[in-house]
Amino acid sequence: MSGHVRRVLLVHDDREYLVEPGEEFGTDLGVLEVPEDVEPGETLETHLGTAFRVRALRGPDLFHHFERTGAPMVPRDVGLVIGETGISVGDRVLDAGTGTGVLAASMARAGASVVTYERDPDFADVARENMALAGVADAVEVRAGDVLESLESLVDEPEFDVLTLDTGDAPSMVEQAPTLLVDGGFLAVYSPFVEDSREVVETAHEVGLTDVRTHETIQREMDFDGRGSRPSTAPVGHTGYLTVARTT
Incomplete structure (x- = not known):
């Protein structure tokens, strides 16, 4: 669409x-x-x-109103990815693990051109509809397939400024980051488990990436009432782990 x-x-x-x-x-x-x-x-x-x-x-509304094919990345984590990598107008981004497409759409709304891979063809169709809803269908190319199986064609394309990953086989893609990214380009990997993040970090070091950092993404709301002010007693807002690295 x-x-x-x-x-x-x-x-x-x-x-x-x-x-x-x-x-x-x-x-x-x-x-x-x-x-x-x-x-x-x-x-x-x-x-x-x-x-x-x-x-x-607007951007944060996409999280609530996109048709979902899984748990989408929450707005604060989208903000971390964009803030940590500096995605802006004119950047070219390779994204793997499209899912609902909140991250891909948000990066496009920040001015980037995005190529995103989704393994499930039906989920890819939903993502394309979501891109149209977000007004970024012309800036996001949703490709159905496994990004690792497309490496041969990807290396023939212009290099990317940013590589974002939200997939179980992220370390295998991290190995390709020096080939796919421009000099000084950024890698951002979102992981649900800390063990996955450790493997990503180890792989990033092995292939010569620099400035490798991992953050737990967590946020607490504040309650304000007549008795006073304090963090909410609702469940702690942990969502995952974000690893960022850079090519030399």
Whole structure:
């Protein structure tokens, strides 16, 4: 799928719905006709008088509204990848382990051109639809297949500025980083288990990558009430481990 699927968010209190302009939308709060020319910032009312605010779909919203084929990378981890690698306009990124495509779409929205590999053809189709929803279908090429089986063709393409990996066989791709990346290019590997991160780090050192660092990605929300302020007692927000390295 190419092009941009134009949709907007309708927001009322803690409710949020993704709709297409021109759509008739109904909930227990009433039926709402969404105009074809609806714009963010407008207020629309259902036939019962319930007001919904119209909001544009922005980067962090992709996590909540992409069609999922697995657990997508959370916004804070996406931010770490982009921040640690400096992905920006004009960069060329190779991404392996597309999944839902939140990371690939976010990197494209930051201005990069992304080639992303997804092993499951059906999941790849979903990812393409998600790219269209995010408005980056022209900047993200979703390839169905195993990236390791495509190495011969990849080395014939221009070198990449950044290599991002979220796959179980990441160490095998790390071995190829010096060949695939430009001088000074970045590698970012997201791992669910610390044992995987250790193998990635060892491989990165073996192939001569520099500035090899691993961080646990964890975040706690704060609670503020009349009694005082403290970190939330909700489960600790650990998601995984991010290893970043660089070619010489």
